Amino acid sequence: MPPSLTSLTDDARIALDNLGDRASSLVNPSIRLGVTGLSRAGKTVFISSLVHNLLNGGRLPLFEPVRSGRVSRVRLEPQPDDAIPRFQYEDHIQALVRERVWPDSTRAISELRITLDYQSASGWSRMFSRGRLSIDIVDYPGEWLLDLPLLAQDYRTFSANTVSLARSGVRAELSREWLALAESVDAEATGDEMAARRLSEAFAAYLKACKSDERSLSTLPPGRFLMPGDLDGSPALTFSPLPHVPEERAPKGSLRAMMERRYEAYKSVVVKPFFREHFARLDRQIVLIDALQAINRGEEAVHDLERALGDVLACFRPGTNSLLSSLLGRRIDKVLVAATKADHLHHESHDRLERITARLVDRAIRRIGMAGAGIEVMAIASVRATREATVTEGGHVLPVIVGTPMAGETIGSEVFDGLRKTAVFPGDLPASPDVLFRGADGGQPEFPEINFVRFRPPALEETSGGLKLSVPHIRLDRALQFLLGDRLA
Ligand SMILES: Nc1nc2c(ncn2[C@@H]2O[C@H](COP(=O)(O)OP(=O)(O)OP(=O)(O)O)[C@@H](O)[C@H]2O)c(=O)[nH]1
Ligand SMILES: [Mg+2]
Numbered sequence: 001m002p003p004s005l006t007s008l009t010d011d012a013r014i015a016l017d018n019l020g021d022r023a024s025s026l027v028n029p030s031i032r033l034g035v036t037g038l039s040r041a042g043k044t045v046f047i048s049s050l051v052h053n054l055l056n057g058g059r060l061p062l063f064e065p066v067r068s069g070r071v072s073r074v075r076l077e078p079q080p081d082d083a084i085p086r087f088q089y090e091d092h093i094q095a096l097v098r099e100r101v102w103p104d105s106t107r108a109i110s111e112l113r114i115t116l117d118y119q120s121a122s123g124w125s126r127m128f129s130r131g132r133l134s135i136d137i138v139d140y141p142g143e144w145l146l147d148l149p150l151l152a153q154d155y156r157t158f159s160a161n162t163v164s165l166a167r168s169g170v171r172a173e174l175s176r177e178w179l180a181l182a183e184s185v186d187a188e189a190t191g192d193e194m195a196a197r198r199l200s201e202a203f204a205a206y207l208k209a210c211k212s213d214e215r216s217l218s219t220l221p222p223g224r225f226l227m228p229g230d231l232d233g234s235p236a237l238t239f240s241p242l243p244h245v246p247e248e249r250a251p252k253g254s255l256r257a258m259m260e261r262r263y264e265a266y267k268s269v270v271v272k273p274f275f276r277e278h279f280a281r282l283d284r285q286i287v288l289i290d291a292l293q294a295i296n297r298g299e300e301a302v303h304d305l306e307r308a309l310g311d312v313l314a315c316f317r318p319g320t321n322s323l324l325s326s327l328l329g330r331r332i333d334k335v336l337v338a339a340t341k342a343d344h345l346h347h348e349s350h351d352r353l354e355r356i357t358a359r360l361v362d363r364a365i366r367r368i369g370m371a372g373a374g375i376e377v378m379a380i381a382s383v384r385a386t387r388e389a390t391v392t393e394g395g396h397v398l399p400v401i402v403g404t405p406m407a408g409e410t411i412g413s414e415v416f417d418g419l420r421k422t423a424v425f426p427g428d429l430p431a432s433p434d435v436l437f438r439g440a441d442g443g444q445p446e447f448p449e450i451n452f453v454r455f456r457p458p459a460l461e462e463t464s465g466g467l468k469l470s471v472p473h474i475r476l477d478r479a480l481q482f483l484l485g486d487r488l489a
Contacts, residue, residue: 021281030080030113030134031487032281034332037288038142038219038308039211039227042340044103046288046382047137048092049471050480051076051114058470060477065118065488072130073117079136080113084278087112087139096383096471100457107227109140109278118488133487140278142287143223146308147271148279148315150221155260158221159241165220166206170300174209178202179243187242191255196238196262203240216297218308224270236265279315284334284483287312291339291357295429295436296452299445302360302436309337310364313375317368334374336482337361342474343381344452345426346388346399350474352429353379359433376482381474385455391423400425403455411453424451 021032035043053060054074060066079086087110092103115134150158163182166175181202185195204225210217211226219226224237231237239262250257289309294301316332339357342350358377365375386403400423405411407418416422427450430436435446460468 028134029132029487030136031283031484032136032138033483034279034282034285035137035139035288036142036145036285036312037340038290039105039107041142041288041290042382043139043288044092044106045096046286046338046340046476047087047112047139048089048096048103049382049473050476051089051112051137052093052097053470053473053476054114054116056470058473060480062475062477063480064485065116065121066477068121070119070121071116071488072119075115077113077115077134079111081111081136084109084111084138086110087137096457097460097468100459102457106139107141108229109138109144111139112137116488121489131488133484135484138278138282140274141223141227142308142312143219143221143227144274145223145279145312145315146219147221147223148275149311150267150271151275155241155263156245156247158263159243159245162220162241163243170215171206171210171217174215175206178206178240182240182243185242185255187245187256187259188251188254190253191258195255196240196258199240199242199259200238214297216293216301217304218301222266222270224266231270235262236269239263239266282332284336285316285332286336286338286479286483288338288340289357289360290341291353291360292341292344292450292452295356295447296450298447299436299438302445306360306363309361310367313337313361313364313370314368317370334483335370335376336479337375337377338479339377339379341381342379343384343386343403343455344401344450345429346401347474348399349426349429350379352431352433356429356433356436359437378475378479378482380476380479382471382476383457384472384474385458386424389423391425398425403453403458405453406456409453411451416453418456424453427451 021030035047037043052058054066055076057066065071076089085108089112095101095103113134113136115132118131118133120131153161163179165171166179178199181199185199207220207225209215211219222237224231228237239259242256242259245256250260287309289305291305294305313335316335337357339353342353345353354377357379361377386401389400389402390397391400392398402421402423404418404421405416405424407416409416411422411424427448429448429450430446438445458472460471462468
């Protein structure tokens with residue numbers, strides 16, 4: 001039997017949800033913007049800065065509706081979904097702007113509605129209508145997206161994929177204990193809870209080790225193993241892939257049968273509800289990535305990010321995966337892939353970061369047949385924590401960035417106190433992205449030296465009247481124009 005994705009009732013429910021969304025959209029036009037990225041990619045900071053800039057008349061010269069003065073009123077409104085936690089904008093912006101600390105990690109889904117009143121750009125409709133658009137911003141972990149392909153995989157396929165990846169590259173070393181344990185159990189013998197738990201814990205420890213700071217490998221499914229939330233300890237989260245899963249049915253009561261059942265439970269209690277209630281209702285999507293961090297860690301991290309991005313993008317155009325595509329009532333028609341934290345570089349390197357990001361997703365975009373249509377790549381900084389300057393050293397003029405490193409950050413032997421400003425020579429990204437990737441000839445990739453220091457959020461500039469200006473950013477307006485510009489035309 002082919003792995004069935006969702007039952008008929010799921011289909012019907014998605015159709016109904018979409019119908020409901022559309023009906024309310026007729027009264028009050030709205031758009032659902034998904035904001036995703038792997039943990040710490042910069043989702044919370046992105047949404048906070050975007051909303052702050054819209055609410056406070058930020059500098060957004062490339063966002064045409066604002067630049068041309070057509071947006072007359074912006075406000076936060078109650079979100080339409082009562083069951084989704086609200087994105088706590090006020091708390092996050094308080095941390096960023098008042099305390100100058102980065103907001104806390106969020107780790108779950110949240111939503112915020114911002115509504116814009118605007119005048120249409122075309123003379124004809126301007127005479128008759130004032131437009132209103134509500135933007136429902138949905139922040140959700142990229143790890144949840146990586147789970148979607150599981151819907152089309154049975155336990156045997158999932159096991160084979162996971163085990164073979166675990167045996168390759170540096171993962172081999174990190175997965176050794178889990179794989180040794182998995183090889184040692186007799187999965188066809190009667191299963192018991194303790195065996196399941198030991199395996200599952202060893203598997204989770206391996207997933208965690210991949211994500212550790214020194215490795216910075218991208219996450220693997222099942223995403224909820226690293227952020228279990230209220231499902232922690234439940235059977236749906238207490239399983240593990242197994243090596244050499246045979247084709248025939250698992251013996252009744254065996255460890256394998258137990259694992260298989262729990263894997264299916266994970267799909268039905270975790271993955272399907274996310275797909276149905278959240279993912280299938282999105283109109284637009286931004287995927288944030290921390291490409292600099294991966295570049296800093298070297299070849300394997302970059303390679304791994306490329307693979308994870310491929311998996312993420314495939315969710316948006318599940319063309320060949322007819323199971324997924326048949327269920328998508330509506331289509332995400334614009335996807336923006338944005339490398340964040342560009343303020344760690346001098347502006348000369350911003351375009352280079354953009355080119356590297358484009359190279360990272362190039363293969364995936366072509367594979368899913370999205371080239372040229374509805375997808376764009378940018379390098380941005382949601383919050384610009386640095387400013388640029390030059391220093392002269394030995395007769396050479398060097399571009400530097402100036403900011404306040406966070407307390408405890410170090411450069412060489414210098415330890416920062418979180419108060420003192422400093423100038424950092426950030427290093428250059430390569431002019432051609434190709435040098436970061438292994439060529440067809442197998443040539444060794446080369447990695448640049450980037451001085452990566454974490455800075456505190458900036459102190460906001462004030463007007464002469466003492467009014468605080470909005471959060472500074474890099475190219476946030478360009479991102480807005482791509483994601484929303486046409487809906488405010
Ligand atoms: N300099 C700079 N740092 C940023 C920027 N955006 C994010 N960061 C840094 O990245 C960290 C993570 O950002 P968040 O917005 O919390 O990331 P997230 O994706 O919401 O993370 P989770 O909630 O843990 O999934 C922040 O604490 C900052 O240190 C930016 O635009 N500039
Ligand atoms: Mg967050």
